[in-house]
Amino acid sequence: MTKLGRGIGCVIVAHGEVGEGLMGAVRGILGTQSGWRAVTNTGLGLPELETAVRTAIKELAGMRMVVLFTDMPGGSCHHACRNIIRNSEGIRMLTGLNLMMLLEFFVKRERVPIEELLSLVQERGKDSVRLS
Amino acid sequence: MAFVLVRIDDRLIHGQVTLAWGSSLNPDVMVLVNNDVASTEWKRELYSTTDTMGVRIDVLGIDSFLDHLAKGRWQSEDAILVVNSAADLLALVRGGLSIKQINVGGMHFSDGKREVLAYVYVDDDDIRDLLDISDLGIAVEARDVPQSEPVDLVPKLLKLREKST
Numbered sequence: 001m002t003k004l005g006r007g008i009g010c011v012i013v014a015h016g017e018v019g020e021g022l023m024g025a026v027r028g029i030l031g032t033q034s035g036w037r038a039v040t041n042t043g044l045g046l047p048e049l050e051t052a053v054r055t056a057i058k059e060l061a062g063m064r065m066v067v068l069f070t071d072m073p074g075g076s077c078h079h080a081c082r083n084i085i086r087n088s089e090g091i092r093m094l095t096g097l098n099l100m101m102l103l104e105f106f107v108k109r110e111r112v113p114i115e116e117l118l119s120l121v122q123e124r125g126k127d128s129v130r131l132s
Numbered sequence: 133m134a135f136v137l138v139r140i141d142d143r144l145i146h147g148q149v150t151l152a153w154g155s156s157l158n159p160d161v162m163v164l165v166n167n168d169v170a171s172t173e174w175k176r177e178l179y180s181t182t183d184t185m186g187v188r189i190d191v192l193g194i195d196s197f198l199d200h201l202a203k204g205r206w207q208s209e210d211a212i213l214v215v216n217s218a219a220d221l222l223a224l225v226r227g228g229l230s231i232k233q234i235n236v237g238g239m240h241f242s243d244g245k246r247e248v249l250a251y252v253y254v255d256d257d258d259i260r261d262l263l264d265i266s267d268l269g270i271a272v273e274a275r276d277v278p279q280s281e282p283v284d285l286v287p288k289l290l291k292l293r294e295k296s297t
Binding site for chain 1: 148151152155158183185204268276277278
């Protein structure tokens with residue numbers, strides 16, 4: 001049986017107010033969402049940031065799976081999360097966060113299998129970058 | 133099955149429509165009816181290329197929409213219809229659009245408008261047009277996204293009308 005995305009949480013790990021700010025936009029567009037946390041790296045060293053992310057993941061303990069979103073490949077948020085997913089089951093990470101990725105995630109997370117969800121979110125993120 | 137959502141939204145087709153309503157209703161097409169957009173090339177292009185998660189967008193002026201409607205276009209499709217004002221929607225209803233309910237999703241503040249809800253502001257013309265729509269036996273409901281509770285606007289509009297007379 002295919003694993004469906006029901007019970008998939010997310011932790012946004014990003015610079016400054018990016019996480020809370022993007023979730024404010026998601027709320028405006030889709031309505032209030034559950035099963036998410038936003039962690040900022042502001043004022044935190046790598047070990048503290050990693051602890052903050054682990055705490056956020058624990059708070060989503062009821063979720064079958066947690067996806068970490070980080071804003072910048074190679075940034076401190078990304079580094080902290082890489083260390084977490086290295087030895088963890090059921091935690092995946094998507095980097096290069098933008099608003100369309102989060103919208104796609106929240107719209108589709110209860111509708112498609114997890115691997116398809118991750119791939120859809122990735123494609124949506126890339127596809128939303130356009131030049132006019 | 134025709135129109136699964138008929139919406140007044142001054143932003144016309146945008147994220148709440150494509151993502152929130154689109155994913156909840158799974159329409160075949162989004163029909164944008166607006167004379168200005170339909171007759172201005174760059175605006176038409178802008179809305180025609182909106183990211184709708186794969187749903188087609190038809191952009192038409194009011195007269196053209198009513199022509200196509202009379203010929204039965206969209207009757208075998210699930211369509212979301214969006215206009216940006218109560219006046220335009222009233223014109224569609226008077227022109228032959230038959231519906232039971234409208235959704236008010238966004239009428240934002242501008243000078244001289246009074247607050248009904250955080251996303252619904254009206255002037256005297258809006259109040260008259262919305263109540264005219266209601267008088268035709270059509271439910272006038274405000275709801276920005278499917279997750280929100282629907283709000284019957286008619287009692288609130290009647291109260292505002294009393295205050296202004």
